[in-house]
Amino acid sequence: MKTAAVNVLAFGGGFVIMSLELLGGRVLAPYFGGSIYVWGSIITVFMLALSAGYLLGGHLSLKRPNLRKLGLILIVAGVLVCPLVLIAEPAMGWIFDRVEDPRYGSLLASLVLFMPPTIILGMISPYAVRLLVKATEESGRVAGTLYFVSTFGSALGTLATSFYFVLWFELNTIVAMLAGALALLACLAFAAGRAE
Amino acid sequence: MKRALLLAFGLACAFPAAEVIHEEPSLYGKILVTREAGFLCMRFAFRSERRRQSCIDERAPQKMALHYTRMMMASLLLAPEPESILITGLGGGTLPKALAELLPDARIDVVEIDPAVVSVADRFFDFRAVGNTRVFVRDARVFTRRALRDGNRYELILLDTFDGDYIPEHLMTLEYLQQTRRLLAPNGVLAANTFAISRLYDHESETYYRAFGPFFNFTVRESANRIVLASTAPLPDNLALRRAARSWRQRLAPYGVPITSYPRRLDRAQRWNRDRRPLTDQYSPANVLQRMD
Numbered sequence: 001m002k003t004a005a006v007n008v009l010a011f012g013g014g015f016v017i018m019s020l021e022l023l024g025g026r027v028l029a030p031y032f033g034g035s036i037y038v039w040g041s042i043i044t045v046f047m048l049a050l051s052a053g054y055l056l057g058g059h060l061s062l063k064r065p066n067l068r069k070l071g072l073i074l075i076v077a078g079v080l081v082c083p084l085v086l087i088a089e090p091a092m093g094w095i096f097d098r099v100e101d102p103r104y105g106s107l108l109a110s111l112v113l114f115m116p117p118t119i120i121l122g123m124i125s126p127y128a129v130r131l132l133v134k135a136t137e138e139s140g141r142v143a144g145t146l147y148f149v150s151t152f153g154s155a156l157g158t159l160a161t162s163f164y165f166v167l168w169f170e171l172n173t174i175v176a177m178l179a180g181a182l183a184l185l186a187c188l189a190f191a192a193g194r195a196e
Numbered sequence: 197m198k199r200a201l202l203l204a205f206g207l208a209c210a211f212p213a214a215e216v217i218h219e220e221p222s223l224y225g226k227i228l229v230t231r232e233a234g235f236l237c238m239r240f241a242f243r244s245e246r247r248r249q250s251c252i253d254e255r256a257p258q259k260m261a262l263h264y265t266r267m268m269m270a271s272l273l274l275a276p277e278p279e280s281i282l283i284t285g286l287g288g289g290t291l292p293k294a295l296a297e298l299l300p301d302a303r304i305d306v307v308e309i310d311p312a313v314v315s316v317a318d319r320f321f322d323f324r325a326v327g328n329t330r331v332f333v334r335d336a337r338v339f340t341r342r343a344l345r346d347g348n349r350y351e352l353i354l355l356d357t358f359d360g361d362y363i364p365e366h367l368m369t370l371e372y373l374q375q376t377r378r379l380l381a382p383n384g385v386l387a388a389n390t391f392a393i394s395r396l397y398d399h400e401s402e403t404y405y406r407a408f409g410p411f412f413n414f415t416v417r418e419s420a421n422r423i424v425l426a427s428t429a430p431l432p433d434n435l436a437l438r439r440a441a442r443s444w445r446q447r448l449a450p451y452g453v454p455i456t457s458y459p460r461r462l463d464r465a466q467r468w469n470r471d472r473r474p475l476t477d478q479y480s481p482a483n484v485l486q487r488m489d
Contacts, residue, residue, distance in 0.1 A: 029366035030477045033335025035309060036223045097345070102338050163484065170478035 002067065005192035006128045007149045009070060012185045013077075013124035014153030016178050019161040020081070020121075021046050024114055026171055027084065031092040032106035041103070045110040046118055053122015060123065061130035067196060070131065071189030073123050078182030080117035085172045088113055125150055218320065222312035225360050229320045235261055238288045238316060240360040249358060250288030252321060258294075259452040263419035264389050265290050266453045268354055270414055271387035273440045273458065274427050278302055278352035280381070282343075284336040284367075285356035286313050289323025294451055296329050304329040305350070307339045309357075337366050340375050349381040355388035362391065365482045368400060370474050373407035383429040392422035395485050398472035405466065406474050412462040425462065434459060 024042040025034070032038050060069070083091075092109050099105040128146050133139045165174045214237070218229035228239040237251040251261040260266045268291060272278075279302050283292055286308035296304055306325070308314055311333050317323040325331040332339055336357050353376060357367050366372065380386060386408065390400055392415050401424075404411055408426035415422045432440075437459035448455045475482055 026366075026477075026480075030337060030369075030371060031341065033309070033338040034364050034366055035335050035338075096341065102334065166479075167481040167484050170476075172478060 001195055002192055003132060005067065005188055006070075006131050007146070009074065009185050009189055010124060010128045010146050010150040011153035012181060013074075013121050014150035015157035015160075016077075016081075016182060017046070017050070017118065017121050018154040018157040019165070019174070019178055020084075020114065020117065022158055022161045023084075023171060023174060024110065026166070027088055027113065028092070028106050028109055031096050032102045032109065035102065037103045038106045041107040041110045042114065044107065045114050049115045049118030050122040053119040053124075054126050056119065057123030057126035058130075061127045065127060065130045067131065067189045067193030070124070070127055071186040071193060073120060073127065074182050074186035074189060077117050077120040077124075078179045078186065080120055081175060081179045081182065083116075084113055084175045218316070220312045220316050222310055224310050224312075227310075227312055227316050229316060236320060238313075238321065240358075250290055250317075250321065252288060252290065256452075257322070258450050260290055260294065262290075263416060264421040264423070266451070267414060267416065267419065267421060267423045267458075268356065268387050268389060269294070269448060269451070269453045269455065270423060270458045270462070271352055271354065271385050271425060272444055272448075273437050273455070273462075274412075274425060274432060275352045275383075275385035276440055276443070278350075278385070280350045281305070281352045281354070282307070282350040282379070283354045283356065284339075285358060286317055286323070286331065287356065287358075288321035289317040290321075291354060291356065292329055293323055296327060298447055300327070302328060306331045307336045308333055309335050337372055337375075340372070340379055344375060344379055348379070349384070350379060351381045351384050353380060353384065353386045355386065358389075362394070362396070362482070365475075365480045366477070368396075368403065368475050368482050369477050369480050370403050370406055371477045373403060377407055377428065380428050383427065385428075386424070386426045388424040388426075390422050390424060392420055396475075396482055397422075398469040399475050399482075399485065401466075401468040402470060402472045403474040403476075405470075410464055410466075412464055413467070414458070414462050416461060431464060437462065 021042060025039060028038050028042070091112055095105050095109050095112070099108055125146060129139070129143045132142045132146070161174065169177070214230040214232040216228055217231050220227040220229070225240055230237045230239060234254050235251045236254055238249045240249055253259050253261045278299065281295055281299075281302055281304045283304065283306045286292070286306050292304050292306050295302065306329065308331060314331055314333060355367070355376070357363055376386065388404070391397070404424050404426065410431060411424050411426035412431060413422060414425055441456045441459050444455045473479065
């Protein structure tokens, strides 16, 4: 039960990360265009955020790790996704008016909008590894399985968003769905934590 | 789809055996310069090697070689002597070059995202940003927003931004067209180059309609392009169009633009499915929609 739940959470985390990254281009284009540096900014920020998230998640896993805390991480991530719907327009307008160079404008906008939720999403994987590892000799296998599950989630998140979601839903609806999915995953974490 | 294939086949037959004379590396996909049956053409190698972005007839370089370029000149029927012109998408520079010759006092701003296109236009297509013509290397959406903020206005705006596929998604949305409309001076005119046959046709038409109200749909049988002609003023009647065409006929003759045949092809009817959803910044799956069939 616990193993299955943690794998589902890792999968969901991976899915949301790449779905968000893909939407990033759409969110920024009305203000910063479709130049190559817009994607450069987005990918840079996601990589930075994930690296920070891995570090933080690893540290947090040292202090009495449990599923409920992982649930809290997911809640925080879900909350931090919401500004994309609520303040993206005014935030980008503000940056556009102050930063002339669209390279740094798009970088700054990516930092403001995508850095916070992605840092938190990056915490899921190392934390999940800690929850499932029981002995040193199996740690590589556990980590490998979780990487597989979360990266597979990322692949599906990319595919689903670019092929279907943008065709069926508005941008803000997709972001709201991602926040909702994170909340559902948090519920799963709490439920599995209670069953423990 | 079948019509598109037939048309592509027809074009391939009309311009046989293209010889690649230059390949310019670019961040946005390779740019090819080809020579085919006396025509020098710029192509974006990305995906479709067939599609020509811009061509010049080497024996008569002043003549506009492609239908859509000639068709874009129909905008002069609505804006007879524009003093300020914005062109998005440079290509081989055919349009800015011709307009600078025809309207030497007009200020012409060209926006092009790809610096490699600017250098190929200079090296092979004899386009230079001299006199009143300026080229800005940036995204058209960013340029438009900045120009609005700076209080610039244009009497004529020509939208011609294409990548290897079609028009980039963020340059097809209602918000972008509304911004472009605001960038027009009073009685300003917009001409946009689009495709007449595509899955997007209804969506695109509805988007233009929401931004500009009634507009002229301009197509010719020989071309797969559709030019949207819109204005911030009410559309002129047929008499005014014919009068404008007559006054331009002589000056446009060296460019091979059959301007007097254009007024009767300007269609103001809304011949598209008006239930289609307009493209917006929130909903713009343009390139996904386009490939579905």
